[in-house]
Amino acid sequence: MKARLNFVVILRWILGLIFIISGTEKLLSPMENFLYAIQSYEIIPLQELAELIAAVFPWIELFIGVFLILGLWIRWALLGTGAMACGFIVIVGQGMIRQLPLVDCGCFGDLFHFPLWVTFALDWMILLTAYGLLRTLSRTKALSLDSWLD
């Protein structure tokens, strides 16, 4: 294994860090804060489903972030990242089209506040970054647990 630091590894860490911050903030805040953010997008009809997402989703974000930073199950973590980014794009996009009165995207809880168009752009960047990292998986795997364990 040639463990060399390269640009894609730094991108992988940045992506992981974004997810860790986002997940941790939601997990340390009352669940209702994130639940409110979900409900504000008016896309999930069932209260129970919204509650389930509010409870589970931050953990998924956190684990994906940790996996990306440590480089464990990288392919799956990147696929998960891409899937989440696609979901965010659809949810935020419909919010923009419907002109929902959203002050803030709710993605980082109370830590950072971004208007929807910034969030939309950020989600596209995450999606494209995840795609790019998947395309260069052999370089992305540098300095990773995957390359050590495989």
Add this chain to the structure above:
Amino acid sequence: MSNINTIMRKILKKLVVTLMVILVPVLMIQGARSLSTFSQSDFSDPISRRVKGNPGAPIHIIEYIDFRCGPCAYGSRWLRNFMEEHPGEVFLEVRYYPVHLSHGALTARFAECALRQKKFWEVHDALMATQSEWIRSVNPEAKLLALAQDQGLDVVALEACWNDPKLYDQIMDVKKQGRDLGVDATPTYFVNGDMVVGARRLSDELKRIMDSEKKLPLTTEGTQ
């Protein structure tokens, strides 16, 4: 055969590492949550009540809020509209539950000092309406003082009040009472004694009560 063994060993090794990688953040998050709860658990005397509506109303609501929380602002607006649409049906009591000890506790002190100038509801509504503005300030005192002036409060008396160290303990005592009742998130409501967590749940519960015309008298659970 040895190839299979090697592959199995690799998979097992990776699963063990994965388990450890999952376990560490879980323990850290749980630890941080416990620490946060522990550091907020030492308080004293109760303070005056913040109520509005018809005391003889069939629906009594106790609302635990943090002025800093988004769902509380949403719930507060929804509840105000509901009370306007159904006059005489609801008696509301607000109690402080500052989850965040910076902005949350500061705004609770601010609202309590406004109450002492008989302007609680004006300040309550203004805080909720302007939440997105002051929540982003690192030092929101200036914005709160401007808000106080807009609401016609005596700013000098207000500052003297919110600098009173006893006030913080009193507000935290209200929070402790809430925790003793099982509150651990905001907004939490007690509708005729039944705990309802979240603004959406409240609207469902009130609609259910109104639809079934099952307007129960006040129960004592959860009231002062």
